[in-house]
Amino acid sequence: MEERLLGSEAKDDSNLKGRIWAESKKLWRIALPAMLARVSQYGMFVVTQGFIGHIGEVQLAAYALIQIIAVRFANGILLGMSSATETLCGQAFGAKQYHMMGIYLQRSWIINIAIGTVLLPIFIFAGDIFKLLGEESDIASEAGYISLWFIPILYFFIFCLTIQKYLQAQLKNIIVGWLSAVAFVIHVLLSWIFVNVLNFGIPGAMSAMIIASWFIVIGEFVYLFGGWCPNTWNGFSLAAFVDLLPVLKLSISSGVMLCLELWYNAILVLVAGYMKNATSEISAFSICLNIISWEFMLCFGFLAGSSVRISNELGKGDAKTAKFSVKVAISTTARVAVGAGRQTVVAYVNICCYYFIGIPVGIILAYVANMKVKGIWIGMLLGVVTQVLVLGYITYKTDWDQQVNEASARLNKWLLKPSDESNGS
Template sequence: MEGGIHQNLLEHEAESSLFLKSKIWNETKKLWVVAGPAILIPFSTFGIHVISQAFIGHFSSIQLAAYALVFSVIFRVVLGFQFGMANGIGTLCGQAFGAKQYHKLGLYLQQSFIILLVATTLLTPLFIFAAPILKTLGQDHEIADVAGDFALWFVAISYLYALLLSFNSFLQSQSKNFILSLYAVLSLLAHIFFSWLLSVKLGFGVTGVMVSTALAYVMPNVGQFVYITCGGCKETWKGFTALAFADIGRTIRLSVSSGVMICLEFCYNTLLLLLAGNMGNAEVTIDALSICISISGWALMVAFGFMAAASVRVSNELGRRDVKAVKFSILMAVGTSFSIGLVLFVCFLVFREKAAYAFTNSEEVAGVVARLSPLLAFTLLLNSVQPVLSGVANGTGQQGIVAYVNLASYYLIGLPLGVILGYVFKLQVEGVWVGIIMGTAVQTAILVWMTCITDWDRQISLAQKRITPISLPKETLSP
C-alpha cells in the first residue's frame, strides 16, 4: 500500500517536472521569437551610429567628441521621446492583437505616424540650435561648433527614425519578425559598405559617413512600408483612413507619458557626458565616456530586446485575459536577461581597455576607458534588469507611473548624489557615474516592488477598456 502511494508520488513529481520543463521551453520560444529580432533591430539602428562614430574617430578626435555630443546629448533626448511614444502605441497594438481586434492595429500605426512626426517637428529646434545649446551647457566651444554642423544631419535622421519606430512597433506586436530582421541586417551591412566607399575610397570623409547614415534608415523604411501596404499584413492593414483621427487624444496621452518615461531614462545617462564635459581634459574624457556609452549601448540592446519581448508578451496575454501566463512571461524575461547581463558583467571586468581600440588610436583615451570599466560592468548588470521591468510597465500601460518613478530615482537621488561625489568630494567622472548607478539601483528596486504588488486581474480589465474606443465599419473588416 505504502509502496503504491510512494510510486504515485514519484510519477506525479515526474509529470510536474516534465510539465514545468515544457512550460519553460514554450515560454522561452515565445520570448525569443520577439526578443531575437527586437535585439537585432536596435543592434542594427544603434550599430549604425557606432559604425559612424568608429569611422569619424579615425579622422579627428575633435570630430569624434563633437559627434558623440550630438548623438549622446541632443539626439538622445529626441530619440527618448520617439522611442517611448512608439512603445506606448505598441502597448495598444499588442493588447489589440492579443484580443484579436486586428483591424485596430492599422489605425494605431497611422496614429503613430501622426504623433511621432508632429513630436519630431516640435523637437527639431534642438538640432538647429545645437551649438549654442551645448555652449550654454558648459561644453567646449570648439567642440560645440563642430557639433552644430553634425546636428543638421540629424534632422533628416530623426524623421526617418520616427517612421522606423512606428513600423517596428506595428510589426513587432504581430511577431512579424522575418521582415524586421531582414532589413535590420541589410541596413547595417549597407552602412558599413557605403561608409567605407564614400568616406575612404571616394574621399568624402565625414560627409560621406553622414550620407551613408541617412541612407541606412531610408532602406528599412521603404522596405517595411512596401511590405505592409502590399499584402504582408492583410488582417491588420486596411489602408489609410480618416478614422485614425478618432479618439487620437487617448493615444496621445498614453504615448506622451511613455515618451516622458523613456526620455527621462535616456537623458539621465546623457548627463554623465555633459557633466564630464565640464571637467578637466574634456576632449579625452568625452572620448572615453562616449566609448563606454557605446559599449553600454550595444549591451543595452539585449535588454531592450527583452524589454520589447516583455511588453509584447504581457500586452498579448492581458488581451487574452490569462493572468498566469502574464506572471510566467515576466519571470522568464527578467531571468533570461539577467543571466546574459551577468556574463557581460564578467567579460567587461576582464577585457577592460581592449575594446576601446576599436573606436580610437589614442592610448590615453584607452587608459581612461580601462579605469572606468568596473563602473561600466556594474551599469551593464543593472541595465539587464531595469529595462525589462520597464517593458512590463509598457505592456500594462503604466508608463505614467513609471515616469514619476524615473523622475524621483534619477533626478532627486542619482543626479544630486553624482554631483556631490564628482564635484564636492573631487571624485571627478567616477563620482558622477557612481551617483548615476545608485539612482538606477533605486529605480530598479521600485520597479521590482511595483511588479510584485500589481493586481493583474485589474490590469486585464483596464486593458479591455483601453482598446475598445476605436471601431471600424463592418464592411471594412473583411480581409
C-alpha cells in the same frame, strides 16, 4: 498511495517544464529579431563615431555631444511615444481586434510626425544651444554643423520605431531584424568608402548613416504596403484621426518614462563637458556610454519580447498566463511595464532613482571627491541599480487581474468596428 502522489508530482513537474519551454519559445520568437534590429541599428551610431574619431578630436567630441544629448533627447521622446503603439497593438492582437492595429499605427504616425517637427529647432540651433549651456565654442560650433545632418535621422526614428513595434506585436518582426542587419553591413561599407577612400569627412560619415537608415524604413514600407500584413493593414483611413487625445496621453506617459531613462546618460555627458580638457572627457565618456548602450540593446530587444507577450495575454483577458509570462521573462531578465501600460509608474521611479540619486551622487563624486569621469560613472550605476530593485518589487506586487480589466476597458473604449473603419476610409 505514495506512488500515485509521486506520479502526480512528476506529471506536474513535467507539465511546468513544458509550459516554461512553450512560453520561452513564444518569447524568443519576438525577442531574437528585436535584439538583432536593436543591435544593428544602434551599431550604426557606434560605427559612425569610430569613423569620425579618425577625422579629428574636436569632431569626435562634437559628434558625441549631438548623438548622446540631442539625438537621445529626440529619440527618447519618439521611442517613448512609440511604446504606446507597442502597448495598444500588442493588446489588440491578443484580443483579435486585428483591424485596429493599422489604425493605431497611423495614429502613432500622426502624433510622432507632429512631435518630430516640433523637435526640429533643437537640431537647427544646436550649436547656439550648446554655447548657451557653456560648452567650449569650437566643440559647440562643430556640433551645430553635425546636428543638421541628423535631421533625416530624426524622421527615420518616426517611421522605423512605430512600424517595428506594430510588426513585433503580431510576431512579424523578423523582417525588421534582417533589414537592420543588411543596413548595418551597407553602413560599414559606405562609411569606409566615403570617409577612408573618398575623404568626404563629416558629410561622408553622416551620408552613410542616412542611406543605411532609410534603407530600413523603405524596406518596412514595402513589407507593409506589399500585402504581407493583410489582417492588420487595410490601407489609410480617416479613422486614424479619431481618439487621438487619449492615445496622445498614453504616448506622453510612455515618452516621459523612456525619456527620463535616455536623458539620464545625456545629462551626465553634459556634466562631463564642464571639466578641464572637455574634448577628451566628453569623447572618453561617450565612447564608454556607446559601448555599454550597444550591449544594452540586447536587453532592450528582450524587453520588446516580454512586452509583446504580456500585452498579448492582457488583450486576451488571461491574467494567469500574463503573470506566468512575467515570471518566465523575469527568470531570464528584468522589466515588463510597457506591455502592461504602466508607463506612468515607471516614469516616477526613473525620476527618483536617476535624478534624485544617480546624478547628484555622480556630480558630488566627480567634482567634490575629484573622481572626474569615474565619479560620474559610479553615480550612473547607482541610479540604475536602485531602479532595477524598485521595479522588481513593483512587478512582484502587481495585481494582474486588475491589469486585465484595465486593458479590456482601454481596448473596448477605443474599438472601432470594421464597418466604422471602412466608412472612414
